[in-house]
Amino acid sequence: DAGVIQSPRHEVTEMGQEVTLRCKPISGHDYLFWYRQTMMRGLELLIYFNNNVPIDDSGMPEDRFSAKMPNASFSTLKIQPSEPRDSAVYFCASSPSQASPLHFGNGTRLTVT
Amino acid sequence: AQTVTQSQPEMSVQEAETVTLSCTYDTSENNYYLFWYKQPPSRQMILVIRQEAYKQQNATENRFSVNFQKAAKSFSLKISDSQLGDTAMYFCAFMKQGTSWGKLQFGAGTQVVVTP
Numbered sequence: 675d676a677g678v679i680q681s682p683r684h685e686v687t688e689m690g691q692e693v694t695l696r697c698k699p700i701s702g703h704d705y706l707f708w709y710r711q712t713m714m715r716g717l718e719l720l721i722y723f724n725n726n727v728p729i730d731d732s733g734m735p736e737d738r739f740s741a742k743m744p745n746a747s748f749s750t751l752k753i754q755p756s757e758p759r760d761s762a763v764y765f766c767a768s769s770p771s772q773a774s775p776l777h778f779g780n781g782t783r784l785t786v787t
Numbered sequence: 788a789q790t791v792t793q794s795q796p797e798m799s800v801q802e803a804e805t806v807t808l809s810c811t812y813d814t815s816e817n818n819y820y821l822f823w824y825k826q827p828p829s830r831q832m833i834l835v836i837r838q839e840a841y842k843q844q845n846a847t848e849n850r851f852s853v854n855f856q857k858a859a860k861s862f863s864l865k866i867s868d869s870q871l872g873d874t875a876m877y878f879c880a881f882m883k884q885g886t887s888w889g890k891l892q893f894g895a896g897t898q899v900v901v902t903p
Contacts, residue, residue, distance in 0.1 A: 707889055717878070717893040730890065765832060769889070775822060776891065778832035 676700075678779035680766050686785045692754040695782045697766030698747055707776060708741055708751050709765040717765075723749065756786045791881050793894035800869045801902050807854075808864045808897045810879030816840075818884040821855065821862045822891070827875040835877070838862065869901045 679698040687693050699706045707722040721731040726743045734741070738757070743749040753760055763783050767776040790813045800806035812821070823835040838846045838855050845853050850870075854863045866873055879894040 705889060709891075716895055717891070719890045722889045733890075763830065767832070772884075772889075775820075775834050775837050776889070777834070778824075780829065780831045783830075 678766055678768050678777055680764075680779035680782050682782060683780065684783050684785075686787065687756055688787055689757055690755045691786075692752065693756045693760075693784060693786075695751040695764050695766075695784070697749045697751070697779060699749070699766070699768030700770075700777055701747065703768035703770045703777070704746075705769040705771070705776075706743060706749050707765075707767040707769070708749070709767060709778075711763040711765060711781070712761075720751070753784075756784075758786045760784060761786050791879055791892050791894040793879055793897050795897045796895075797898040797900065799900045799902060800866075802869055802871060804869055805865060805867045806869060806899060808866075808877055808879075808899070810862045810864070810894055812860050812862065812879075812881050812892075814860070814881065814883075816883050820882045820884065821853075822880040822882070823851070823853070823862075823864045824878045824880060824893075825873075825875045826878065826896070827872075832878075836864065866899070871901050871903065873899060874901045875899060 681696045708720040711717045720733045721741045723743045741751045763781045765781045767778040769776045792811045819840045821838045825833045825835050836846050836848045836851050850867045852865045876896045876898050878896045880891045882891050
């Protein structure tokens with residue numbers, strides 16, 4: 675079991691650029707989550723999917739953020755255009771069912787200059 | 788809304804000693820889960836232990852155990868026989884059952900430093 679795989683590990687970009695973060699969940703896990711971690715706000719849920727369908731996106735900060743899950747083994751979180759306040763660590767997590775805990779990836783550290 | 792409070796920003800413990808991290812939460816829910824996650828310098832969030840609110844028995848995972856007091860809304864973590872590899876940020880987290888499942892509410896974290 676390779677765990678949840680996120681790429682890239684680090685991303686540095688300039689304000690106004692588009693950023694795409696990628697996630698491969700653990701095989702067989704039907705739930706996928708995107709979390710953001712900042713010093714000011716701690717860990718926050720952005721969005722989660724069940725069987726590739728977005729269930730709760732109430733945590734997505736604004737329209738500049740979008741997430742997709744085209745199939746069971748891949749998800750993206752896109753920020754367009756990026757802003758310095760988007761700088762954070764973005765985590766992807768997956769879970770096989772509602773009764774199971776979340777398994778997190780190693781996160782992507784995003785820096786927007 | 789649920790809130791999770793970790794009142795200890797940092798704890799230091801010597802190898803082989805025991806340390807207890809405190810966590811309190813506020814909720815009107817009756818059915819929920821509580822978790823402790825560990826975040827070492829590698830940044831990965833690693834599940835340490837999990838407790839279902841309907842279970843009275845405290846969860847235990849090797850050197851890690853919890854003291855779950857539902858009425859007091861308290862969920863402390865005890866690390867026994869501390870090891871250098873236990874150095875990490877520890878987060879307490881709350882999750883409702885049913886709707887809004889998956890929305891982990893995290894505390895601010897406690898940095899644990901294990902010294903030789």
